[in-house]
Amino acid sequence: MLRGVILCVFFLMLTQNVYSKGIGAQFSGFATLGATYSDSDELKLRTDLLNNAHSGLTLKNDSNIGLQVNLDIATKWDAVGQLVLQDRIKKSAGDYLELAFIRYRPNRYWSLRAGRVNSDLYYLSEYQYVGYAYLWSQPPNEFYSPATSAANFDGFDIEYKNNVGDGFFKIRMGYGATHPELGGIAGQFAFSLENFSALSASYQIGNWLLRATHSQANLENLKSPFISTSVLIFSQVPSSLWPASLDVLEDIDISGKSTAYDALGLSYDGNIWLFHSEIGVSKNDWLALSSSITAYTTLGYIQDELTYFVSLSGIKNRHKLVTYDSPMLDPNLPVELREYVNSVSDGLTSLLNGRAARQATISLGVKYDFRQNMALKFQVDHSNISPRGSALWKVTNSSIQTSRHKVNTFSLSLSMLF
């Protein structure tokens, strides 16, 4: 789809004969060298559902490097490409490409973009990997780790902006598709967010920024060896042995399922105090993704080059945790058949125990802006993970899913622009 959109736009440009000026290119970049230490061997830290998980001391969780090119193509036309190298689960070139769009600005109020564009669904969604540009060493995991799967999409968007009252108003509507490959329950799995549509609006007045977003998509094209195998097995289990298997088959089939996400954010960016708060509500009707409500609040205090901050964040399931009746097997059945059906049931239990994120985190940290283009950040997170609520972590042993866990994470990062 991305190629098709870009070809269409280039064709449009050619027909309009817009190459009146030479193409000018500007290169820029950003990088973060981030060390994290997480003190749980059973729950591996995953700061981004698109990335691999690591516990202990590692540079892999938070380090990245981004390269960007801005092209001035012609009057009213420009293009942006951005590549961010990080520890992605899927390592194809397309998975490192954050932005690749062409933009047309017919006048100062309107702009249209086509290609791979950012979704603008939450406060950091457009620059989550630019550590220099925000306060945290690790943005609140409860809010930002799940959200990255729709941080960009292939398609187009249209934006309108203008001064309204004493403030500045911006609204953007986008449509397209994205194909995230996530780590989480059932190992790695990929799916498509088709007919992805996003609407975001923001109003900035003085140091205050208020933003609201809505997005929705159809879920399709599941690629998960674990879930596919499970579906195959469920379909072979006679419903007379396990009546609930019919419900499971219906709920675990991704076709016809959809997802929706709404978020509201408020931030204050003053010279002494900082405040950021967002709340997000997701609605999913596919078994593997839990509907959740997530929120965080961060308060920062600036003293010369240092900014101290404290943050509270949490995520919980919106609905009662899903359970299915276990198979009631006749003891006279062959042992092999009983073991087979029970192993399928155990696999499903593990899936259900790991699908929801239910946890809260308190964070303390400091950001040191020691140079014009560099910042050093340190942060300590204490996370309290409820039973059957470890979806944001990579669980090394499914037997621990039903117990409560407390994990401390220490992050030290150096962020820079170049």
Added chain:
Amino acid sequence: MKFILLCLILTSLYSIHTHAIVVVVSKDSNINSLTKRQVVDIYMGRFNTFPNGENVSPIDLPPQSTLKNQFYMQLLQKSEKKVNSYWARLLFSGSAKPPTIVKSVDDIISRIIENNEMMAYIPESEVRQGVKVVFKFVQN
């Protein structure tokens, strides 16, 4: 009484050492005046055109220059650190490009004179032939 007198003297000395800053464009530009809000809109990357729709390219001075700090404090009441962080967000979200940086006020004036799209801030004392003042900060 002595205290008030001292305050007045200090205030006078401060205003002598603080540059009166003006925003300028080429004398051939169609723009004759801008409001503070319009200058903010352009220097914060909200719009890439003048209010009349003509393209604009704002110019900036290098990091940590006194004039640059004064300009942003007067325009936005924000430190250069804040402005840098803001522009990092805008640049890497693909929204806008930061102003072009030139080395000195002389370089600014050369650029302004040769290009109608350019806009910059300079000390009022540096205004010379070929440039047109479109905005001046009101001195308190």
